[in-house]
Amino acid sequence: MTVQDHPRKPLDRLSDALADEMEAVNALIREKMASEHAPRIPEVTAHLIEAGGKRLRPMLTLAAAKMLDYPGPWHIHLAATVEFIHTATLLHDDVVDESRQRRGRPTANLLWDNKSSVLVGDYLFARSFQLMVAPGNLRTLEILSNASATIAEGEVLQLTAAQDLATDERIYLQVVRGKTAALFSAATEVGGVIAGAPEPQVRALFDYGDALGIAFQIVDDLLDYGGASEAIGKNVGDDFRERKLTLPVIKAVAKADGAERAFWSRVIEAGDQREGDLEEALRLLSRHGAMEAARKDALAHAARARTALEALPPHPIRDMLRDLAEFVVSRVA
């Protein structure tokens, strides 16, 4: 996941608008990743947390709270919670995917070992729960513990569904909510809840995060096959080589004839990939308009994100969030 690396401009403006709050979040993160007894914990955590991620998720919490004139202080804890959940997930993801690089640096499982990544990830999960208890707000606890369960469930589902051609768009959406959207929507929703926003605004914040996360993930899928127009920053075909059933492929499989189905079954399910297969896959995606259809889905989710914001009061940060939703899909627009 490299959500943080792409949508630079609106994120930079959000960063500026939330600089003081983000400073407080960073201080809290540094404080809570310390461990008197086990120095391995801050070592591993710092490697990941200080690797220059854009902190998109905690920023969503801060943005939601600030937009609703919440005076603080608990949005800081909730934002740090969100970042800890995210970091724990990354540590475990890299073990599960046997990744060697993240954000251009060697992964923790490579620098230390899988054991450290598993256990430090567990520590960060536990820390995130301590952090989310601090505000004493049961509703935000429910939202964040539910999001954690959705994330973990999505990851397990991906494990079993990733290379199974029976995976349809419904399952794809569940996986994407787990991988990306559940934490986005929880991040925005808790910002609204802690600010005491009325129910329709809380719901709108959830919808915004959900739609933004899904749009982002579909764009990521598209760029992996070269994008609808041009590729930026991703190696074309990585998902194909890793046999991932992403949205364009799911759409093409749904329209496949017998021979095409046999092709997808061979390259994705059996993993038997040969010279020229990526080109054949691209031809099939194009033949069935799968890229174009996935692109339309991404744009529709981005539009849904922007529409959701209309239920919220006018605010400069609301405008930045709207721009962010546009920016996320601008790479395939």
Next chain:
Amino acid sequence: MTVQDHPRKPLDRLSDALADEMEAVNALIREKMASEHAPRIPEVTAHLIEAGGKRLRPMLTLAAAKMLDYPGPWHIHLAATVEFIHTATLLHDDVVDESRQRRGRPTANLLWDNKSSVLVGDYLFARSFQLMVAPGNLRTLEILSNASATIAEGEVLQLTAAQDLATDERIYLQVVRGKTAALFSAATEVGGVIAGAPEPQVRALFDYGDALGIAFQIVDDLLDYGGASEAIGKNVGDDFRERKLTLPVIKAVAKADGAERAFWSRVIEAGDQREGDLEEALRLLSRHGAMEAARKDALAHAARARTALEALPPHPIRDMLRDLAEFVVSRVA
């Protein structure tokens, strides 16, 4: 960890006394380990949860609440929470230790894979947090989220301290609290809190769980070197071959002369073990009275557990808990 397998008799009596409550806990566990979307989750979980563990930890929560005449219903949720945290920990432990057997059956990481164990463990952690939010009691949330952090911190500490001769008894206790005692003491403490017990009783329940857990772990260490008297059910020397710095070894290292230190450094730190080294280790443990000293520590912790119970009102379950503390150390008494 095989805490559940040894202290049969008092546990059986507790089991009988808490049969109805335990039935409700088991039903809740089955309900919460279901996953509509990811059938891998209940498969892996059932393999472990239904493997016939004695459910000692949830029983401690139920015992504490029942002893204090708590009418329910939230002790059921808290007990299920405790079991989920324990199960998640076991799944991750088996990945970290590369274990192949648990409770006489192949481990989940062997039957499925490490990925499933990591991600299903995460799911159970998340579920445990959902469960602990349900009673709406912030104090039990704090206790259980703190225990989770202590457990994870202890595991990381063990990773780095396990083969380091600088590990002293203070660090050992931190590791043991993480491995065993933190969940025991949280289990008993939340039972008291949810029952609305006065502060001295809550503290006594914490102390009981803490002391019971530590006594248990020291006994386990002793049995691995043949026990103070006789060995039951453990292979002598497993910890030695795995180069674990357990309490008897820590005590012997503290009294070692230069040549002995070189021996421990070779077999534990460097892992260079030869024919006759286990016998030499046993000789050194005996020479410095390390087994006897560790045995005395175990008995002292068991006595501390029994003493703690005196702050609680007379109840048949209190007697069973006292017998349990005695039984745990009876193998080395």
